[in-house]
Amino acid sequence: MSLINTEVKPFKATAYHNGKFVPVSNENLLGKWSVFVFYPADFTFVCPTELGDLADHYAEFKKLGVEIYGISTDTHFAHKAWHDTSDTISKVQYPLVGDPTAALARNFEVLIEEEGLAYRGTFVINPEGKIKIIEVHDNGIGRDATELLRKVKAAQYVAAHPGEVCPAKWTEGAETLKPSLDLVGKI
Template sequence: MSLINTEVKPFKATAYHNGKFVPVTEADLKGKWSVVVFYPADFTFVCPTELGDLADNYAEFQKLGVEIYGVSTDTHFAHKAWHDTSDTISKVGYPLVGDPTAVLARNFDVLIEEEGLALRGTFVINPEGQIKLCEIHDNGIGRDAGELLRKVKAAQYVAAHPGEVCPAKWTEGAETLKPSLDLVGKI
């Protein structure tokens, strides 16, 4: 079953954020747009490139009222150690959530059970706590924060403009579509 339009399931976790350990629950994902980005593990290879890319674009997400949550099955203690020892991860200003019991990875259906690691899952969640975008990659394929930013803008546009949809390669300010019988077979 698809997770699209389902509500985020209850969870309790601890994140490393701004030099502190802070609690994070499903309630934190409500009332604003959120992006939850699962990655396999701290101290690895592709993961820091993705988290660093998100860090470089974090201000743009924040301008849209979006909070990012990086999640792996590591502990929040491992997140702190990685933050303290990696130049790339030290740039991360968004919460890094520990999921050592894999509750979140299971809730979002990204857990590789036999490895205890998460797949590269990206989820955009609206202010009501509903999943509006779900994208899962093989762990060898890195993601692009710029493309994610475009998708978040599209999701926010569609939410704010009922009856309109964003076509392929839509960018902010570009023309949208209003589905109707007049468009059938003419695009």
């Protein structure tokens, strides 16, 4: 069964955010768009390139009313140490959530049980707390913040314009489609 359109299960965790340890729960997601970005572990190789790319685009996500949450099975203490020692991770201004019990990774079905690490899972969550986009990569394949931005804009557009859908490679301002019998076989 897919997690698409399911509500995020209740959770409580601790994040490192803006120099502090802060509580994070499913309640934080309500009323705004959120992106969960699971990654395998702090102090690794592909992970800082992804989190740094998201940091470089964070202001664009914020303009869309989107909060990003970076999540690994490390503790919030490890997140702080990584933030304090890595030039790339020091740019991160969004919460880095600790998931040492792997409860979140299990809930989002990205846990690699035998390793205690998460796959590279990306989840876009609407203001009602429902998962609208899922993308999961093998851990050797990094993600692109620009493509994620495009997908978030598409999800927001579809939510704001019932009856319209965004075709492949849709970008903000481009034409959308209104599914109807008249379009069948004509695209």
